[in-house]
Amino acid sequence: MPHLGINEITFLAQGLKWTLFLTAIGFAGGIVFGLVIALGRVAENRALRMAAAGWIAVFQGTPLLMQLFVVFFGLPLLGVNVSAWLAVAIALTAHASAFLGEIWRGAIQAIPKGQSEASHALGLHYRSRMFDIILPQALKISLPATVGFLVQLLKGTSLAAIVGFIELTRAGQIVSNQTYQPLFVFGLVGVLYFLMCWPLSHWGRRMEARLAQDPR
Template identity: 70%
Template sequence: MASIGPNEIFFLLQGLKWTVALTLIGFIGGGVFGLLVALARTADHKLARRITAGYIAVFQGTPLLMQLFVVYYGVALIGLDIDAWLAVAIAFTLHASAFLGEIWRGGIQAVPKGQTEAAKALGLHYPSIMKDVILPQAFKIALPATIGFLVQLIKGTSLAAIVGFVELSRAGQIVSNQTFRPLTVFALVGLIYFLICWPLSLWGARQEARLQTASR
């Protein structure tokens, strides 16, 4: 059995780099589109609510693995040739937008209706009401759930290996095959995931406790 040396550690860190990059792209892109989904879900327009409800149902009701397959192989059927990096970025952005949209929809609807009525009484229009009154409170309410989803998204990036994307888990598999030390390699990979996700989980728990204290 080969030993795990600096080259193998460097390769794992390269995989970690792509895991972090994919998480950031999925979370930021999903956040942008998720905000639009949340606004549509809470709009007065009935058709917009139905369309976005269906969009959320599709992505929440199907496995992320299947969504990766559909994006990666589906675009090839319409004649587009994209690499694994772009395919998984699109898939994770769509996946995150559905979940974040629903999380933030709940935050918007949790804001007391009196806030909206008071803003309208002051003559504020819809964009100002949402930007200055509703969304700051909604995001604060939804922060623990948003952090929890971020943790799930980080761990979900391991599924990107199925379409040939080399992230942390796939890098660990490659190193394991080269060194014949699967327990050691995947214990190290698991430790890296833990060191990333555990502080985020603690932060989310503290935010939830703070929110519960403030609501009493």
């Protein structure tokens, strides 16, 4: 029976911690900037719509791995030195903002136009219309897709190993090289990813089923 010592288990736990941390940073940043992108996509100003659409096209149309390389190796060429974890956090935030922005854009546009027109007729200004009426309903509609993207983002943090950052996957690789037990170590890493991702996926499916039953 393969055996891992306390040092190897602690090292894997540290990698797991950084995986969760990167996921949280990327998702939180994606929420903030994704909301800006979503509002830009539905803005009346054509320049804002085009800029938001361009951002989405770039980050949805290129691999996350390439985005990590551009941030990690490109910013130093501009005189901005960033650590590996900061580069990964920036890349994940930009990546998440594009996908979440498009998810929320679709949810906003799914709200019947009559509600926006009615609130406009009542004299509500843009902030009240959007944040008090439109966005709360759009958030409910977009929750399953948002949770689904969170699962993808969590798994995407494994690419941070490419730029030398030690998260769960990279920690597993290092432990595997030290113990010569790749099947057991990566099996354990896979189980850890499953234990993080499956509950989220199950939660997203339940929300989707609930919304299908009660679309209001």
